Amino acid sequence: MKLFEYRGKELFGKYGIAVPKGKLVKDEKDFSGLNFPLILKAQVPIGGRGKAGGIKPVDNLKDAEKKLSQILGMDIRGYTVGKVLAEEQADIKNELYLSISLDRTKRMPCIMASAKGGMDIESVLDEEIFKEWVNPLIGIQLFNIRNILSKLDLGRDESKGASKVLSKIYKLFREYDCELVEINPLVITGDGSVMALDSKVIINDDAMFRHPDIAPELVELTPLEKDAKEKGIAFIQLDGNIGVIANGAGLTMATLDALTHFKGAGGVFLDLGGTDDPEKVKQAFELMKKAKPKVIFLNLFGGITKCDTVAKGVKAVITKEGIDCPVITRIKGMNEDAAKDILKDAGLITATTLQDAAQQSSDLAGGA
């Protein structure tokens, strides 16, 4: 789960990392206690908000009111701005980049640092980004910190400040099960102190049960995706018009790929997982119907999951609730013959191979 900037900064505060003085603002009353000039920052879970006009400096209250009303409600790449953070401007001498993320290949936390802070890290050259890996069993050690910070060419006090921030964000990274903690920029101010001007914190969804203090934020999901998440069904909305129901993430992806090959376009990706529970099958079909696909393509491989049990579940939903689009099925594995009979009986189209089923679905959907 990606935290909004202000929530990431709340966590920074908890760990003793300095951030600019600021608060969320809704109207002119909220500016009391803050000293102008300020920066207004739209709170959205994606990058690029500065370019989209979501970050504005303001000099006085009148200016602030005007610009706040421009930012609130603004659309930034599909997200409506509902919250704005107002912060006092920092006296910036130097901008650094600092992050800890997961290195999947080494299976270790990876610290990245660069003297080129304040810009999109993707645009920084590889040789200007330094890396250091931490063995998760022993945790961050002083040598790790020395190794990486010595490459940044900092003064003695700056280096001391940065090393404190680094050990604090490592602690935060581990204690809050983070996928990413990024500070860009980490600034050295005129008086030599170190301050996080931005925050990007992503917490591993699978570990949320350990963090009851972090309220969930489902902003990245569409309403139907939220509904599915609450029901425990893997469901993703894409741009096409063919609804795909399959079991297993890999098979579902392979099914979408096959559709694309035949010029079809997957609209919804629904992974039944290892279930043949009729109630789950029913919920899956209901969700799929709400997504209004032109064609539904059911692609199942029954291993431990028995094909006929799933087929019975499908037949039950369709006979009871009806369905207003063609359903192509391709079912393989344990008890497949019985399953095909049940599906044919329910008036569904049964295909034998993935290719055949993908072609039929794509043709019926009439391209993308």
Place this chain on the structure above:
Amino acid sequence: MSIFVDEKNKLVVQGATGHQGVFHIGEMLGFGTKVVAGVTPGKAGQEVHNVPVFNNVGNAVNETGADTSLILVPARFAKDAVFEALDAGIKTVVTITENIPFHDAMEFVHYAKYKDAILIGPNCPGIASPGKSKIGILPGSIFLEGDVGVASRSGTLTYEIVNSLKEKGIGQSTCVGLGGDPIIGTTFIDALDAFEADKETKAIVLVGEIGGTAEEDAAEHIIEHISKPVFAFIAGRTAPPGKRMGHAGAIIARGKGTAESKIKAFEKANVKVAKFPTDIADQVEKYS
């Protein structure tokens, strides 16, 4: 021969008395696996399909000589279960559990390395060496003894591919499900090295998916170290960047981990990449 597991492995199942545990102990016994013990805290003295249940892995190891463990416990207890197995001297741990926090996985993957143990998973279907042993939840009916090694990041897709091999009469030496998480113990490279060293294995099938760089790393390794023919499939060619496609590992982020980059890497390593999952069986058949 086979890789990682054979008829000699003595298995303890952690999480033996739950619905999954009871069902899969039955399935594994039916496949020929030597399931010697189960573990569920507080349930010592019970039996599951005549397999004795113990309160902890230490007791199970002392009483039965178990050397391999299957982890079927819920995600929040999985780290504890893996550490317990490794501390009791278990040398092969297969972790089926999905949704394990990746910080936990990071810790037990490193601890397994330190203990010189094989760790397969997490979030995987397990491993099967047909005719010898199956440790996991893979359906026994899809396998056939033979000489093709299969390593995969996927579950159902693997069953589909193995089943299509069987339909053409092509058997498998070992099929290992590596898992769909960002952090896994045994990697494509580990499996490739083991298959290369295994005299029985004549060809290798890799089933990959988008996300991470495991396939690119494998392709580079193949060029240097693998002489046997390798065939591959990559799921997620058409997945949009930034969308998590079911598996936690299957996400294209920062422009890395795309299917194109994986296919290109494989082709450079002279690995045939199939367009559809079941095409792999045709390609392997043509070769053999």
